């Protein structure tokens with residue numbers, strides 16, 4: 001292998017008109033929130049996904065916090081989430097006083113195991129938070145049937161899954177609310193950014209208030225009130241139009257971005273799927289009825305020890321791979337809520353063994369070949 005190789009895990013790139021639109025935002029003299037590019041991005045998401053309202057937010061974490069506020073989560077309410085997820089999924093609800101209830105994941109898709117859902121529901125359960133891991137849809141038919149029957153709200157954490165589909169329907173369009181991330185590791189990005197998708201229109205008006213510091217500023221700008229004032233609790237969740245300009249430039253070429261990423265995902269899978277089978281290394285599983293948006297490619301190594309050796313070995317060769325998530329039920333906070341080893345065995349196992357390969361829009365076939373060579377040369 002050639003010397004001085006470096007394949008990063010993630011690398012930002014310009015995909016279209018990012019710089020021109022940032023300049024345009026400045027020339028329009030509107031670089032705070034709710035400018036032209038915020039509106040264009042929101043309209044784009046609404047049309048592309050067919051959701052009644054999409055609101056840009058500073059990040060997915062804040063969109064989740066808005067969801068918890070909109071559902072009026074109160075101290076003592078219980079909220080069910082997979083243990084195998086990013087902290088923000090549940091922390092947004094714990095901030096309102098909710099008690100987290102963690103459930104295990106399916107060993108195939110690494111999504112919340114819908115078969116375990118019903119037994120964790122109590123009279124205090126207020127929300128279920130399916131996370132579409134790697135943009136592969138959770139079993140939404142079962143989850144929505146249970147949630148509707150038990151009158152529990154569903155908030156989809158779709159941080160990974162923009163443009164993914166479950167049974168031909170876009171992820172993020174099932175729950176009353178859903179959240180997106182435009183963090184730099186995501187397919188479509190503006191560095192830090194997010195969106196709240198509102199599928200149940202009863203939440204639209206209040207969402208506009210919450211994000212504007214608890215004021216009816218949006219209604220003022222729409223000419224619906226003659227002055228704006230403090231009407232509810234809230235915070236500042238609007239995205240600067242500079243970032244929205246960057247984001248819109250990526251959204252408008254999202255079809256090309258998705259095509260590029262599909263090629264990258266397929267190239268990994270073509271070269272690693274059979275190798276993985278032979279080596280007892282699990283590669284991503286996508287059920288027939290799901291369309292995944294090529295967000296990530298991961299391997300499940302046979303053990304923690306092998307995973308750590310693998311990451312170190314590839315790093316020596318200039319190839320950067322990462323692992324995530326540490327089981328939330330075993331985190332300091334999770335244990336304060338009663339979490340203990342053995343509660344979510346699949347999560348505990350997967351968390352030790354998962355490793356993500358370099359994946360970004362400008363990853364070349366040459367770079368990918370270096371990664372594949374390093375992976376398949378690693379002696380298990």
Ligand SMILES: Cc1ncc(COP(=O)(O)O)c(C=O)c1O
Pocket residue numbers: 059060061062085086088089131157159160180181182183193194
């Ligand atoms: C499943 C999940 N939810 C939420 C987040 C938080 O996203 P953000 O960084 O946009 O706040 C992440 C971060 O990557 C995530 O993986």
